[in-house]
Amino acid sequence: MTAAIAGVGYTPFTKESERSVLDLATEACSSALDDAGLAAREVDGIASFMVMHDSVPGQAVATCLAIPELKVALDIDLGGQAPCYLVWLAATLIDAGAADAILVFRAMNGRSAARVGTMRFAGMGGQFRYPIGYDAYLMYVAMWGQRFLYETGQGEADLAGVVLNQRRYAMDNERAVRRRPLDLDQYLASPMVVDPFRADDCTVEVDGACAVLVTSLDRARDLRQPPAVIASGAYRAGPQPGVDIGDHLLWSDYSRNYTSHLAEGLFGRAGIGPGDVQCAEIYDCFSSTVLIGLEGLGLVERGQSGSFVRGGNTRLDGSLPLNTHGGLLSEGYLHGMNTVAEAALQVQGRGGSRQAPAHEVCVVTSGAMMDGSALVLTSDR
Amino acid sequence: MVAPPYVVATVELDDGCRMFGRIEPQESVAIGMPVGASFVDHGRWTELVFVPAPEP
Numbered sequence: 001m002t003a004a005i006a007g008v009g010y011t012p013f014t015k016e017s018e019r020s021v022l023d024l025a026t027e028a029c030s031s032a033l034d035d036a037g038l039a040a041r042e043v044d045g046i047a048s049f050m051v052m053h054d055s056v057p058g059q060a061v062a063t064c065l066a067i068p069e070l071k072v073a074l075d076i077d078l079g080g081q082a083p084c085y086l087v088w089l090a091a092t093l094i095d096a097g098a099a100d101a102i103l104v105f106r107a108m109n110g111r112s113a114a115r116v117g118t119m120r121f122a123g124m125g126g127q128f129r130y131p132i133g134y135d136a137y138l139m140y141v142a143m144w145g146q147r148f149l150y151e152t153g154q155g156e157a158d159l160a161g162v163v164l165n166q167r168r169y170a171m172d173n174e175r176a177v178r179r180r181p182l183d184l185d186q187y188l189a190s191p192m193v194v195d196p197f198r199a200d201d202c203t204v205e206v207d208g209a210c211a212v213l214v215t216s217l218d219r220a221r222d223l224r225q226p227p228a229v230i231a232s233g234a235y236r237a238g239p240q241p242g243v244d245i246g247d248h249l250l251w252s253d254y255s256r257n258y259t260s261h262l263a264e265g266l267f268g269r270a271g272i273g274p275g276d277v278q279c280a281e282i283y284d285c286f287s288s289t290v291l292i293g294l295e296g297l298g299l300v301e302r303g304q305s306g307s308f309v310r311g312g313n314t315r316l317d318g319s320l321p322l323n324t325h326g327g328l329l330s331e332g333y334l335h336g337m338n339t340v341a342e343a344a345l346q347v348q349g350r351g352g353s354r355q356a357p358a359h360e361v362c363v364v365t366s367g368a369m370m371d372g373s374a375l376v377l378t379s380d381r
Numbered sequence: 382m383v384a385p386p387y388v389v390a391t392v393e394l395d396d397g398c399r400m401f402g403r404i405e406p407q408e409s410v411a412i413g414m415p416v417g418a419s420f421v422d423h424g425r426w427t428e429l430v431f432v433p434a435p436e437p
Contacts, residue, residue: 128401129401131426131428132383132389132402132403132428133383133385133387133389133403134389134401139389143389143391143401146412147391147412150412248391248399249391249398249399249400249401250399254391
């Protein structure tokens with residue numbers, strides 16, 4: 001693989017943007033190009049994802065950016081599973097010669113307009129779930145989280161560890177939406193939303209957009225920022241992912257998610273093992289997915305992720321700095337596009353006050369349950 | 382609509398497949414507990430609700 005992330009771009013994350021999603025998307029993409037020092041006329045691909053039509057087609061954004069011609073235009077119907085997948089697809093398409101420079105973005109008025117948290121997803125299983133009140137995304141993730149905690153003998157203190165670790169990072173991140181200090185007593189005193197999740201275990205929905213620019217490694221080396229090399233990627237759905245996102249009935253073991261299934265291929269293609277990973281950005285629509293991901297990727301032994309996080313190992317001075325932007329829990333719910341952007345910033349050495357001291361190899365994931373994707377990003381060595 | 386709080390659980394049948402449904406009364410619920418089927422009439426539809434059952 002010879003592709004890299006060459007730039008990242010963001011809009012502010014707000015509760016009410018008072019702007020169109022198209023405008024937000026265009027700003028984030030434009031910002032990623034400025035960051036890389038590449039002109040829009042050099043771009044020939046665009047890729048994005050949306051849930052229940054909550055965003056705009058890539059071609060519309062390409063039009064606003066005055067991109068002359070598209071050789072790749074991907075709009076996929078996926079949520080948080082998509083960011084690493086799309087970056088991986090962009091890298092493979094560039095490697096195959098299909099395009100030279102592809103923008104990957106996510107844009108949404110996710111707080112003031114279409115909110116994923118309360119969205120009624122189309123899907124064949126909904127007819128059985130909605131009448132009994134099993135009707136929101138966080139409930140599906142909670143079902144997996146409960147099973148995971150039960151099977152591994154972990155509990156609320158372990159989820160709290162994740163939340164507190166990430167809030168500490170967010171306090172140092174001006175982009176983050178949730179930045180007030182949080183301690184264990186405050187966490188435990190807050191009411192359950194859906195057991196085992198309290199409010200701070202849940203991502204905070206925002207309006208905004210985030211984009212990354214993917215191009216060949218050779219080209220990235222000539223641009224403004226050091227390349228974030230895409231060493232490998234993977235997407236996995238299955239075994240038997242079900243009829244829709246709320247259907248785990250045929251999934252073999254719902255205390256383990258897609259990370260358990262893609263880890264070997266992901267690390268194998270990068271020519272590394274989990275022990276070589278120096279920092280991690282694990283998808284966290286809810287706190288439990290961080291622990292499931294740490295264990296699924298083999299970064300921590302089964303059942304040990306909670307004590308690993310509580311023991312300080314995921315702080316900046318620990319062995320595995322984790323979710324250094326504060327995660328979706330604290331930075332905001334850009335559906336994991338911002339998680340990929342943070343991973344790029346870390347391997348580029350642009351993490352500022354939250355820069356991981358060792359940052360040559362970073363793993364980043366997208367998704368929570370039966371399907372998802374991941375990347376290994378590395379510094380240009 | 383169902384008024385919260387309520388419990389939705391994954392139920393493993395003795396024959397190996399899974400279902401999900403609400404469990405009542407919610408105070409009784411623990412992971413691993415045996416349950417049996419009960420049917421609640423809501424007028425236009427009937428709900429399969431799981432209730433505590435004696436150990437087999």
